[in-house]
Amino acid sequence: MPQWYDISMVAHPLSHPFFCLSLSLYASLSSLSAMPPAAGAVALHSSLCSTPSEKPYSPLRSNHLLVAPKPKSLLQNHPLYPPTHAKLSLEFKEKILCLEVMGIDAGKAISQNPDLRTATMESIQSIITFLFSNGILEKDLPRIFGMCPKILTADIKTDLSPVFDFILNELKVPEHSFRRVVNKCPRLLASSVKDQLRPALVYLRRLGFKDLGALAYQDSVLLVSNVEHTLIPKLRFLETLGLSKDEIRSMVLRCPALLTFSIENNFQPKYEYLAGEMGRKLEELKEFPQYFAFSLENRIKPRHMEVVQSGITLPLSVMLKSNDEEFRELVKQGGG
Known part of the structure; x- marks a missing residue:
């Protein structure tokens, strides 16, 4: 069997509120132009987000695309975009406002995905249409696009x-x-x-x-997670602790989260504390790989210190998995 850490092992929904956004946007801007900036912004968001749909888009709903006119003066006069932003194109302003209305931090999204600067509203709408056709709901968009703005382009x-x-x-x-x-x-x-x-x-x-x-x-x-640069290095590090490949495989299958932890910020400091300050054996780690999932500062150290001060002995899993009430009771009873 090849070494398990060897890389060679790898072989236009019209009826949806968002697509009526241009019409709603300009109607709202027209009625809000006389409001104070703060009130106008709040009212605009309320008017565009008051009737969210949670039903997936069905291609059967509509067969044509509703295109709204773009009155320049209304958008330019909106309180969210004062004269200091006059150099921004109208399309770019509309794009920013649409993202914000969807619940997406436009500044963060554009920073993480500069291609959004040149993406058209039509292309963004087509992507949203496609996601709706695959069961994604409108309320899911802020999380999806917020975590991965790259999807928008x-x-x-x-x-x-x-x-x-x-x-x-x-x-x-x-x-x-x-x-x-x-x-x-x-x-x-x-x-x-x-x-x-x-x-x-x-x-x-x-x-x-x-x-x-x-x-x-x-x-x-x-x-x-990248196999060569993320997964394999973590498995190799665990091997340097004295664990066999089979033992590591068993640990990872029992606790898949091990493959998501940082070597520098998790594995290394926690193992050093386990073997040094706590004086625990590697066998306990084999039996309880979830040890790496607990906070070193907020869980492991405080509980270890309390156990030492109390003069009791607790298995690693019992010490960490018990809730606060259970832990206090164990200490009170001298470890049961």
């Missing part, structure tokens, strides 16, 4: 469609559960199937992850 045919095909055909997720998977890990939609998702899935399955449902619904973040 993705290519539907070459970027997004392959991901949904991957979720359906390789993770075996039924279409009615697409939303659950995407909401769990929006980064899936910003990942290449060929270069990222499929290699990660192949590697994880060879490592011993057989439950596709668990990978899809619980541990999907592992699929967007």
